Amino acid sequence: MFTGIITDIGRIVGVEQRGDLRLRIGTAYDPASIDLGASIACSGVCLTVVDKGADWFAVDVSAETLSRTAGDWAAGTPLNLERALRVGDELGGHIVTGHVDGIATVLEVAPEGDSRRITFALPQSLGRYVAGKGSITVEGVSLTVNTVRDVEGGVTQFSVNIIPHTAEMTTLGALTPGAPVNIEIDVLARYLGRMEELRDVVTA
Template sequence: MFTGIITDIGRIEAAEQRGDLRLRIACGYDMAGVDLGASIACSGVCLTVVDKSEGWFAVDLSAETLARTAPGLWAEGGRVNLERALRVGDELGGHIVTGHVDGLGEIVSAEPVGDSTALQISAGAEIAPYVASKGSIALDGVSLTVNEIEQAADGLFFSVNLIPHTAAQTTLDEAAVGRKLNIEIDILARYIGRLISVRDTGV
């Protein structure tokens, strides 16, 4: 489990296609305190540390992970939001995030509002029922609050506000129109949706 509060920005130093895609990610974490097999969320994707040394760790991405996450995210030289797994007793500063991507969104506008940036995101029909005004959502692993929603024929549009601190501490400082983002819906919305489906269809 994670909180959506980013604690470092990693840089992909190497990407090697083996049976899976092996990434070596440079980071500022003290890797002596990170065990092999530990989970680190990388731009909203829960990945397992399979190798490490001072200043870097390695993870493997399956074909399923690659297919379900934002295109171009895992290229060599790219930046990724990092968050270590939540420990019992840690402050829950964002919201409960699992590191499982529910779908992709695309930035359709990025406009300055005061010192902040208002982003409007388009998302598909698989996401639409689970997004609510003033609810929580994770974009590339960053916990944000949904401002407004607008239904569309094939999904919805929703807006979020990036304060300067959030932009500076995450890869959302490069938010630009056309960028694809990993979306994780609020875990409560996911389970409520499942309960409604079982009630209505029995499946």
């Protein structure tokens, strides 16, 4: 379980193709504080630590995860990192599971005061769970939805505002139009949507 508050920007420093893809990720985290088997969210993807060194940790990424997530899992790629939530930690963002629901595409990045307004497109099958002033996770970052609208072609567009601090402390500051991003919808919306589907089946 996570909160969507990024605590380090790591970088992939090694890639090895085994049965799964093993990534070695450089980080500022103290290795003594990282347990083997611990969960770390990497740009919104919950991964398990399988090895570690003085300034890195390693994770295995399955073919299933690779097929369902955005980004280039290649050496040099920066990643938003978040350690798993511990009892007593401040819940500064919202409840995030680290299970990516889908991929959105950046449509526009526009200045708005000192901030940036970023507009994304995603399939309406996911867009139905996105609500104005609700929470959403983009590349592991907890954000508030500003606007949301459905457009032709089965697409939902939504926008968020990125303040300078968020742009500096995450990879979102480097986003450009056309970039794919990992999206996790609000977990409450996910369960409410499933309950509604089951209700429709029962009443049909």
